[in-house]
Amino acid sequence: MTLSFHSLGLSEARVRHLEKAGFTSPTPIQAQAIPHLLSGRDVVGLAQTGTGKTAAFSLPMLEQIDLNNHAVQALILTPTRELAVQVYQSIRTFSDDRRLHVLPIYGGQSIDLQIRRLQKGVQVVVGTPGRVLDLLSRGDLKLNKLSWIVLDEADEMLNMGFIQDVEKILAQAPAERQTAFFSATMEPSIRELAAKFLRSPVTINVEQPKAAPAKINQLVYIVPRGWTKARALQPILEMEDPESALIFVRTRKAAAELTRQLQAAGHSVDEYHGDLSQSQRERLLLRFRQRQVRWVVATDIAARGLHVDDLTHVINYDLPDSVESYVHRIGRTGRAGKEGTAISLIHPLDKRKLRDIERHIRQRLEIGTIPTRAQIEARHLQKLQDQLREALAGERIASFLPIVAQLSEEFEPHTIAAAALQMAYDQTRPSWMRVEHGYTDDPAGDETRTRPGAPKPKPVKRKAPVSSQ
Incomplete structure (x- = not known):
């Protein structure tokens, strides 16, 4: 029997709006959590991102909000600004009642504007712990009428050092309230927090399939000894030529450095990390979604709020610390039945991590070979040939025929065509592959062989070949 939202206890009006x-x-987490939350129970929900957690806590909460009362009745805490905005947008999707007022609050946005909105009346607040505490200490956020508190992605909140802020907020909330924690993992610190602040909670554990989605083609490239990862990544990107890609790195510094190198090579790429202001993040996210920038280099924490439809590639420049994070990362591509590609760069010392990932997803990952210069050039020539066929079928070609006619007096037509192709190819050829940059795909070489100004290796003296005559 297929479950429906109506069978879970949601109102007819809510179900009709959801269907529209x-x-x-409902998803498994929604099917299990909604009835308990509607009945007034505290809940600990264990489920990965992307399983429908937001609806699991938002729908029963919306059923019980008093829309005629403009006091804050529900508080949802999130680890990042991006997730706060995402949850806010989801709640707006779940309700079309104009009497419902939802406010996202986070650092990087005008606190005076947030205070004015609170003064006008808000029933649901979605915010990060730091800004919530700030508004509480000023007396501008009042929790005396609060009946709901939700911790979303509790494990990330604790990993980011928000444990003390969260405890202060929970301590200021009314004792008579309903509380829900949602987390990907049940770490000891979360268990302790639940024991302290939840009343006889129901624990819901939605098992994620360990195997990675079938529509994702997973490749691993082992970085040759003496090579940097940046050097290995360049030819891979040239061969793959992703339409849109998320490139995961470990640190903000690595994100900035890799972005600089890729931009210098002529790629459409930008960085996304915790040092960016909120307005910078929002602008980049908009540009990424509108395909104004093709690739984004991001840290894990910043990328939690970065969701883009039709993402063709996920690249693990640095492997994540946990196998669960690997599955979560690559799951951003290959969605809605479409195919995606996940690429991981590893050093030989990372092979143990690779084995852990393979055990977790229950499959062996294909090991690729760093593309050679000849392979990349062959791909570029094929791409140029495809573009040439499109041009031959277009109307603009007539504008260039007089030039061809004039040059035909001096050169053969096929020679003219070859020269034009050479010019086009040289314009599109990646700068890092050009001769003056000293590109080599010799795995035994190190960076000194390609760096400008480095001493040239001494020529090897070879014996002259013996004549057979």
């Missing part, structure tokens, strides 16, 4: 918005059947 395209939500027809």
Whole structure:
């Protein structure tokens, strides 16, 4: 029997609105959590990102909000600004009642504007712990009428050092309230927090399939000894030529450095990390979604709020610390039945991590070979040939025929065509592969062989070949 939102106890009006918005059947976490939350129970929900957690806590909460009361009745805490905005947008999707006022609050946005909105009346606040505490200490955020508190992605909140802030907020909330924690993992610190602040909670554990989605083609490239990862990544990107890609790195510094190197090579790429202001993040996210920038280099924490449809590639420049994070990362591509590609760069010392990932997803990953210069040039020539066929079928070609006619008096037509192709190829050829940059795909070489100004290796004296005559 297929479950429906109506069978979970949601109102007819809510179910009709969800159906109009395209939500027809609940996910496992929604099916298990919604009835308990509607009955007033505290809940600890264990489920990965992307399983429908937001609806699992938002829908029962919206059923019980008093829309005629403009006091804050529900508080949802999130680890990042991006997730706060995402949850806010989801709640707006789940309700079309104009009497519902939802406010996202986070650092990087005008606190005076947030205070004015609170003064006008807000029933649901979605915010990061730091800004919530700030507004509480000023007396501008009042929790005396609060009946709901939700911790979303609790494990990330604790990993980011928000444990003390969260405890202070929970301590200021009314004792008579409903509380829900949602987390990908049940770490000891979360268990302790739940024991301290939740009342006889129901624990819901939605098992994620360990195997990675079938539509994702996973490749691993082992970085040759003496090579940097940046050097290995360049030819891979040239061969793959991703339409859109998320490139995961470990640190903000690595994100900035890799972005600089890729931009210098002529790629459409930008960085996304915690040092960016909120307005910078929002602008980049908009540009990425509109395909104004093709690739984004991001840290894990910043990328939690970075969701883009039709993402063709996920690249693990640095492997994540946990196998769960690997599955979460690559799951951003290959969605809605479409194919995606996940690429990981590893040093020989990372092979143990690779084995852990393979055990977790229950499959062996294909080991690729760093593309050679000849392979990349062959790909570029094929791409140029495809573009040439498109041009031959277009109307603009007539504008260039007089030039061809004039040059035909001196050169053969096929020679003219070859020269034009050479010019086009040289314009599109990646700068890092040009002769003056000293590109080599010799795995035994090190960076000194390609760096400008480095001493040239001494020529090897070879014996003259013996004549057979």
